[in-house]
Amino acid sequence: MAPTTPTLTAERILEATEEVLRRHGPAKATVVDVARALGVSHGSVYRHFRTKAALREAVTQRWLDRTAEALSGIVAETDRDPETRLRDWLAGLFAAKRRKAGADPELFATYSVLATEHGGVVSDHLTELTEQLTRIIQAGVDTGAFTTADPLTSATAVFQATGRFHDPGYAKEWEQPGAQGEFEAVVDLLVRGLRG
Amino acid sequence: MAPTTPTLTAERILEATEEVLRRHGPAKATVVDVARALGVSHGSVYRHFRTKAALREAVTQRWLDRTAEALSGIVAETDRDPETRLRDWLAGLFAAKRRKAGADPELFATYSVLATEHGGVVSDHLTELTEQLTRIIQAGVDTGAFTTADPLTSATAVFQATGRFHDPGYAKEWEQPGAQGEFEAVVDLLVRGLRG
DNA sequence: CAGCTGACAGATTTCAATATCTGTCATTCC
DNA sequence: GGAATGACAGATATTGAAATCTGTCAGCTG
Numbered sequence: 001m002a003p004t005t006p007t008l009t010a011e012r013i014l015e016a017t018e019e020v021l022r023r024h025g026p027a028k029a030t031v032v033d034v035a036r037a038l039g040v041s042h043g044s045v046y047r048h049f050r051t052k053a054a055l056r057e058a059v060t061q062r063w064l065d066r067t068a069e070a071l072s073g074i075v076a077e078t079d080r081d082p083e084t085r086l087r088d089w090l091a092g093l094f095a096a097k098r099r100k101a102g103a104d105p106e107l108f109a110t111y112s113v114l115a116t117e118h119g120g121v122v123s124d125h126l127t128e129l130t131e132q133l134t135r136i137i138q139a140g141v142d143t144g145a146f147t148t149a150d151p152l153t154s155a156t157a158v159f160q161a162t163g164r165f166h167d168p169g170y171a172k173e174w175e176q177p178g179a180q181g182e183f184e185a186v187v188d189l190l191v192r193g194l195r196g
Numbered sequence: 197m198a199p200t201t202p203t204l205t206a207e208r209i210l211e212a213t214e215e216v217l218r219r220h221g222p223a224k225a226t227v228v229d230v231a232r233a234l235g236v237s238h239g240s241v242y243r244h245f246r247t248k249a250a251l252r253e254a255v256t257q258r259w260l261d262r263t264a265e266a267l268s269g270i271v272a273e274t275d276r277d278p279e280t281r282l283r284d285w286l287a288g289l290f291a292a293k294r295r296k297a298g299a300d301p302e303l304f305a306t307y308s309v310l311a312t313e314h315g316g317v318v319s320d321h322l323t324e325l326t327e328q329l330t331r332i333i334q335a336g337v338d339t340g341a342f343t344t345a346d347p348l349t350s351a352t353a354v355f356q357a358t359g360r361f362h363d364p365g366y367a368k369e370w371e372q373p374g375a376q377g378e379f380e381a382v383v384d385l386l387v388r389g390l391r392g
Numbered sequence: 393c394a395g396c397t398g399a400c401a402g403a404t405t406t407c408a409a410t411a412t413c414t415g416t417c418a419t420t421c422c
Numbered sequence: 423g424g425a426a427t428g429a430c431a432g433a434t435a436t437t438g439a440a441a442t443c444t445g446t447c448a449g450c451t452g
Contacts, residue, residue: 008395028405030443041397046445157381161357169365185353193389204425224435226413237427242415 008040010048010058017059025106026113031055057121060114064125067096068132075132082140083191089136090158090187093129094165094174101171112168130159140194147196158190204236206244206254213255221302222309227251253317256310260321263292264328271328278336279387285332286354286383289325290361290370297367308364326351336390343392354386 006012016037020029031052035042049055074089101108115122133155140146148154164170165183173179202208212233216225227248231238245251270285297304311318329351336342344350360366361379369375 031445032443042444043398043446044396047395050445052444153377153381154385156378157385160360160378161382161385164356164359181349182352182356185349186357189350189353189357189389190385191389192392193385193387196388227415228413238414239416239428240426243425246415248414 008038008044008048012038013045013048013055014059014062017055018063021059021110021114022104022107026110026117053117056114057118060111060118061121061125063111064115064121067093068125068128070096071129071132075135078139082136082143082145083195086133086136086140086158086191086194087187089133090162090165091183094162094183097166097168097171098174098179101168101174105171108168108171112171115168126159130155133159137194146194148194154194158194161190162186204234204240204244208234209241209244209251210255210258213251214259217255217306217310218300218303222306222313249313252310253314256307256314257317257321259307260311260317263289264321264324266292267325267328271331274335278332278339278341279391282329282332282336282354282387282390283383285329286358286361287379290358290379293362293364293367294370297364297370301367304364304367308367311364322355326355329355333390342390344390350390354390357386358382 013034017029017034020033020037023029024033031045032042034055035045038045045055049058071089071092074085074092077085130152134152137146137148137151137155137158141148141151146154162183165174165179165186209230213225213230216229216233219225220229227241228238230251231241234241241251245254267285267288270281270288273281326348330348333342333344333347333351333354337344337347342350358379361370361375361382
């Protein structure tokens with residue numbers, strides 16, 4: 001059959017939006033640009049997303065969800081030692097962020113701007129990650145590896161204490177020589193604290 | 197004797213600069229404004245500071261030095277228990293930052309901008325604070341309260357892990373309900389880790 | 393008729409002319 | 423004579439008019 005125009009879906013729009021953001025940056029990426037990239041009028045984009053802000057929010061959520069999903073595997077490996085899983089989870093988060101920031105700094109900076117624009121989805125993302133951490137710490141309490149009165153409080157503390165190694169605001173420092181060692185020192189201290 | 201025009205000193209210029217920054221903000225504060233506030237020509241200001249950047253850097257350093265000096269007292273109290281001093285030092289840093297940010301948010305935001313403009317003095321400031329922390333932790337190792345292979349590494353880890361409670365970038369969150377509790381949870385975890 | 397288009401009003405951004413500022417230095421003032 | 427001034431050139435910031443964008447919707451198209 002002859003090549004037919006693919007249907008305009010939300011997913012295709014999000015892909016085009018990411019591409020436009022990569023090319024133009026957050027300040028200059030317009031809905032008209034996205035429509036042009038798809039070969040449709042900008043009115044069609046508004047059929048799928050009520051506002052430009054909603055479109056940007058959706059593309060931001062998509063990006064954050066990828067990170068959360070990549071880490072959820074470690075949470076699910078309930079046969080493995082909780083302390084090792086905790087270390088792997090934190091190292092995985094740091095490595096993923098550092099890799100993204102290093103591989104395409106401009107796109108990373110763009111998503112950092114989008115994230116500050118859409119506090120709501122970021123907040124949900126952080127809640128999701130803290131939940132994952134809570135499950136690993138709870139597993140450690142169950143095996144006796146960790147001691148804590150409240151796994152959620154401890155998970156929040158661990159997540160916040162490692163903020164320097166996952167908060168995009170610190171991205172510049174992730175490539176500096178001492179960063180990996182500093183990360184390990186913080187994790188060691190926190191793990192020792194959890195062992196109680 | 198009759199009231200005479202006070203001599204134009206670097207200190208008077210720094211005071212006027214802070215006032216101009218408070219009034220106009222970092223983007224609109226000019227050297228001409230500072231000179232006008234002092235009733236002199238802007239050429240006279242350039243006699244004391246080579247460039248506008250040097251003037252801004254000096255006023256930034258002055259501000260950072262006040263924080264470091266306020267905390268140095270706790271380091272000097274060598275007769276007190278190191279764990280308590282560590283907790284007091286961290287709580288003092290958090291309280292001082294939170295108070296400044298709450299009392300005059302615009303001036304605080306202004307100094308935050310200046311700080312990012314002048315990485316060098318900030319870097320020195322952070323080194324100074326980490327040194328203070330190192331001395332407290334070393335005291336704890338000496339009394340047997342703390343266990344660590346390297347007090348400087350541990351001090352760096354403690355300082356970075358508490359970044360959310362002193363880095364100006366997080367100022368908005370310091371006034372939120374849970375902040376004090378989250379701070380205490382992080383400090384408890386870190387202190388437990390230091391006890392080893 | 394479900395989805396797409398493009399003209400439109402109001403909001404936002406761009407751009408170039410204009411004004412202000414930075415940093416220098418020959419001259420003035422005490 | 424040491425400190426201060428103010429005119430100046432080049433750099434930076436402000437402003438307002440013109441261009442573009444956002445979001446809507448009546449009508450087109452397959």
